[in-house]
Amino acid sequence: MSDIYNIAKSGLKTYKEGLATTGQNIANVGNEAYARREIQISEVKSGSADVLQMSDNISFGVKIDGIVRAFDQYIEMQLHDAKSGFNYSKSKTEILDRLENVVRPAAGSVSQRLNEFFQALNDVALDPSDLISRTSALDTAKSVASSMQNVAVGVNDLRDLISASIEESVTDTNLIIRQLSEIQKEVLGNSSPNSARNDLLDQRDALVSKLSEFVDIKVQYKAGGEIEILSGTFGQGQPLLSQFEVKEFDVKSVDGKNKIFLGDATGQGAIQVQLPSGKISGLLASDTTLSEVKENLDTLAIKFAEEMNELNQVGVDLNGDIGTRIFSLDSVSIQKTSTRNSDVQLQISGFSDDLVGEAHTVSYSADSGSWILANGDGETLADFSENTEVNGVTFSIIGTPIIADRFEVEFSNNKSENLSVTINDGRLLAASSLLIAEPSAENQSSAKLTVDATEISIIDDVTNLSELLTATGNSANNLLLRDSGALGVLKDVDGISNLASLKSQTQFQMNSPYSSLTTSSQLKVTVGGTEHSFSFGAKINDFSSYGELASLLNSGLIKTDGMVGGEYKSFKDLGLYAGGNTNKLVVSAAAFTGAAAYDSASLKVDVGNEVSAIKIDGDTASAELQIFTREGVQLTGTPLTDNQISNLITESNGFNSGAQYNAQHLAVTSNSSYIGGSISRITTAGNYVASISSLGSSVSTNSNMTVDNVENMPLARAGMTSTLTINSPMGNAIRYEPSQGMMAGHIATALNSELSNEGLRVRASNFVELYEVPAEQIQFDLKGDNAETVSIDYDMSAGSISAFVAAINAHTGETGIIAYSSANNRNIVLQKIDGNDISLENVVISNEGEIKLRQLDSFGEVINSPENATPQTISTGKFASIGGQITFVSSADFSLSYNGVENSSQTSKFEAGFVTKDYLPDNSLNRYTFKETGLIDGGSISAEGIIPVAPSSSYTFNISSDSSGQLSATYKGVGNENLTSAAISSNLANTLRANAPKSHFYGNI
Known part of the structure; x- marks a missing residue:
């Protein structure tokens, strides 16, 4: 009876589970993520037979072997492919529907506006004198520009939408991949590898199905519920999920188009994948289509503008003038990227094709107090304070800059969204021919006359240097231009680079056949009275000419026979270099050793046979190379005197008729320019400089710094009491008297205007260092540009120099004063950006503390003046007034005179020399380049x-x-x-x- 009971019990239990499974299936009939379940049952077999058992075939009931999911791998893979294909078409169709609305609006399409424009031009051609038809044609031209702009902007907006959608889809896709990875870990972590939880498998398959909507996938189902997912073009698929390893997608713009990568797109291990289907693939295909549409539209706009402008520029408008451009694609975009808030703005006027095609930046340099215009390679195009002109484009700064101010500028002339009409009057449409040939009524023949406008060709007898300077040379392969005066002209050149005038070196020439040398042959060179001998030995047998032997001497492998100063000398040590052929050995001496130091040389061929060298002394005179435009504008060199101007600026020397000498654009500073071109000239000696304070005296005499008790503070600013005379390099004496109250920055600006054609440039600077700052409560009123003083109050006993500096810089916009902290965190440097005065008033320092002051020049060196000979100190009840320095710079000698005292200019190797010295106060260092x-x-x-x-x-x-x-x-x-x-x-x-x-x-x- 017990067996019958157990059999019945097992049957009831089994089918109870079956009914529960069926109920679960019915309950989830609307759940797409649910897979139908069914139970698997089998009979319960008896154990081993014993003596009491009647038969081995007797069973003891039924049991449940498991609950399995209804799952067909083939159908699932077909479904994944179908979903990927559907979402590819869906995403692409949605974008293309929007594109159609942009390109073909209900009214005002590009084709419609073009037809209207050409019809309006036909009306003008019928009666060019009709102002109404001209105005109508101009209006339709504006409509053409507007319609192209609308389409371009619409396409750009769609591309932005696609980029955002791709980013979002990639994010969603990566989230699904990470979720699948977590489920895979749970599935593979099951203690029974063949009994993975059905709910986990449901979640897995639902996520895989969702993943197939975004990207094309191939799924490989493995034992224990493990799956491997691949994506990409068939045969090249990359694994997204393999066991526990996950690879995520990334999107990156390459050449203006979105590309999909596996891995970080910015890293080296990223792999670009081609997605044949899925939503992301549809978006990428739409982006490609939009890119082609935009390129075609840009091409149409460029071609249309070029041809219409060309036609208008060969005709005559209603005013009788040559026609100008009708359409323009020129555009300048300006983006301010400053990290701090300031009111400074950049304005750009003009346009140049030379600036198109690369990004430019305009950034404020607190070190120099100027703005730096740089191209995409970081090359400085201009260094300016308020405005500059590069290639005919004017860059103007409005407002007060602060540290880290920066603008990004892009010039373009090939984008349809920038198409605009450049004329605003129908009269300017050139509807008539420039030249018309009309036959006389008396003409009886069929002859016709055509007249074309041509450019005037200037022909002269001056040497064309363009043909000579096209090849790259070096110091040994150069041009020998022995003439003085005008050397020639450069025609049709975009620029001149690496043009140098060279001094010739002292040479020794020895003539003797190389075949005559023996193993005992020697070369002797006497330098500074000391003879140096170089024995060749058996090495002569390794070569067949002096040229080969010279390479051995130049390499330093052959040294002097005896020691000099405790060491054997090489050609390099003695400043020598050799060359030659089969019959001649030539040795040149470097100029830095001094030409006079090289006395003689000889070649000992063999015993009793010595060939003395022919010495050719070097020419160390300056070539004084000058470059002008044919209109008389001097670009490089030294300013000319009146006598030189009359002798050089002539038509016979290649200058245009009526050319006038102009030194306003002479390259003196590092940021010199002329009609957009940068000009740089350097010499070994550097430019000539002289410095004065705003009081007129040499800086070494009076650097204009006053420290005194506050009750002695003057009511009026000190200034020049007599005339300052500038004896210019051109031989002119310019007298200057500043107005009352003018400071160094004001004076420099005024002098630059007056001296612009004298080959002189003037700048102002003002640096003062506050050092040994005590750890006390410090208060003072700071005054620069501000009419009302700014109160500075900081407790150094609990703070730091950097925080003190920040408190001062919080008012830079008002004062025009920038503060920097020193490397030792004990000193502060104050800079007045424009070089005008700095005033510290009503000083209060607790516990009788004091601060030392000293003035610095533009290179950060302490100014050598009586005011800085002994430390100046400020303390409670004192004030300090620090005036700026005015520096005059020229490529030629000049002098200043004030109160009968002459201040002669001196050369500075850091001014347009081979060494550049920059003062970096924020880093407390000087940088030498x-x-x-x-x-x-x-x-x-x-x-x-x-x-x-x-x-x-x-x-x-x-x-x-x-x-x-x-x-x-x-x-x-x-x-x-x-x-x-x-x-x-x-x-x-x-x-x-x-x-x-x-x-x-x-x-x-």
Whole structure:
């Protein structure tokens, strides 16, 4: 009876579970993510037979083997493909429907507006004198521009929408992939690999189905509920999910088009994938279509504008003038990217095709107090304070800049959304021909006359240098222009670069057949009275000419026979360089050693046979190279005197008739320019400079700094009491008297206007360092541009210099004063951006504290003046007034005179020299940049191999040390491969570091 009971019990239990499963199926009939379940049952077999068992075939009921999901892999994969294809078509159709509405609106399409425009032009052609038809034609031209703009903007908006949709879809796709990874971990983490939870499998398949809507996928189903998902073109699919490893999608714009990658698109391991279907693929295909539509529209706009402008520019308008452009695609976009709020704005007027095609930036440099215009490569195009002109485009700054102000500028001339009409009067439509040939009524023949306008060709007898300067040369392969006066003209050139005038080196020429040399042959060179011999030995048998032997000498493998100063010398050490052929050996001497130091040279062929060298002394005179435009505008060189002007600026020298000398654009500063072109000229000596204070005296006499008790503060600003005379490089004496109250910045601006055609440039600067700032409560009133003083109150006992600086800079917009903290966190540098005065008034410092002051020049060096000879201090009850310095710069010598005292200019190697020195107050350092000229100074041999030019660069750096004397380093005579700014800087720094004083510590336990 018990067996019958157990069999019945197992049957009831089994089918109860079956009914529950059926009920679960019925309850989820509307759930797309649910897969139908069914139970699997089997009989319960008996155990091993024993003596009491009648038969082995007797069973003991029924049991449930499991609940399985209804799942067909083939159908699932078909469904995934169908969903991917459907969503591809759906996403693409939605975009293309919108595109059709943009391109073909109900009214006012591009084609309609073009037909109206051409019809209006026909009406003008019928009666060019009719102003009404001209006005109508101009209106239709504006309608054409407007319709193209609308389509372009609409297409751009759709592309923006697509980009946003792709970003969103990629984000959703990656979320699904991560969710599938988590489910895979649970499935594979099940203790029974063959009994994965059905609800997890339902979630998995629902997510896989959702994933197929976004991207084309291939799913591989494996044992234990594991799946592997791949995506991409068939045969090239990349795994998205494999066991626990996950790869996510990323989107990146490449050449203006969206591309899909697996992995971080900015990293090196990213793989670009091609998605044949899915929503994302549909969006990408739509983006490609939109890109093609936009390109075609841009091409149409460019072609339309070019041809219409060309037609209008060969005709005559109603006023009888040559026609101008009707349409323009020129556009300038300006985006302010400053990290801090300021009221400064950038205005741009004009347009230049030379600036099209790359991004430009205009950024404020607090170091120099100027704005830097740079191209996409970071190359500085202009350095200016308020406005500048580059390639005919004027950049103007409005407002007061602060640190980190920056603008991004883009010039374009090929975008249909920028199509505009440039004329606003129908009279300007050139509906008549420029030249008309009408036959006389008396003409009896069929002859016709045609007349075309041509450009006037200027023909003269002046040498055309363009043909000579096209090839790249070096110091040994150069042009020998021995004439003085006008050398020639450059025609049809876009620019001149690396043009240099060279001094010739001293040379020794020795003539003797190379075949006559023996193993005992020697080369002897006497330098500074010391003879140096170089024995060739058996090496002569390895070569067949002096040219090959010269390469061995130049490499330093052959050194002097004897030691000089404790070491054997090479050609490089002596500043020598060799060249030659089968019959001649030539040795050149570098200029930095001094031409007079090279006495003689000889070639000992063999015993008793010595050939003395022919010495050709070098020419160290300056070439004074000058470059002008044919209108008389001087671009580089030194200013001309009246006598030079009358002799040089003539038609016979290639100048145009009526040319007038103009030195306003003479390259003096680093940011010189002329009609958009940048001009840079450097010399080894640098430009001439002289500095005065706003009081008129030399800075070394009176640097205009006053520190006194507040009751002695003057009511009026001190200034020049007599006339300042500027004796210009052109030989003119310019007298200047500033108005009462003018400061250094005001005076520099006024003088630049008066001296613009004298080859002089003037700038103003004002730096003052507050050092040994005490840890006390500090209060003072700060005054710069502000009429009302700004109160500064800061407690240094609990704060820091950087916070003190921030408190001062919070008022930069009002004062025009920028503060910087020093590296030692003890000092503050104040800079007046325009060079005008800085005033610290009503000073209060707790506990009788005091602050020391000293003035700095534009290079950050302490000004050598009586006011800075001993430390000036401010404390409670005192004030300080610090005036700026005015610096005059020219490429030629000049002088200043004030109160009968002459202030002569001196050359500065940091002003348009081969070394640039920048003061970086925010970093408390000076930066030195070295200009290298490898083609000139790196050593070279002429194409024939006969004329050598020795490496002649020489950079010497001297700094004061805390021991006696100076620290000095020299880097000279190196070849082109080692003649880089980085190599020069590194070598000088290493030498200075090696020669610097060192500390030695001694002690014992």
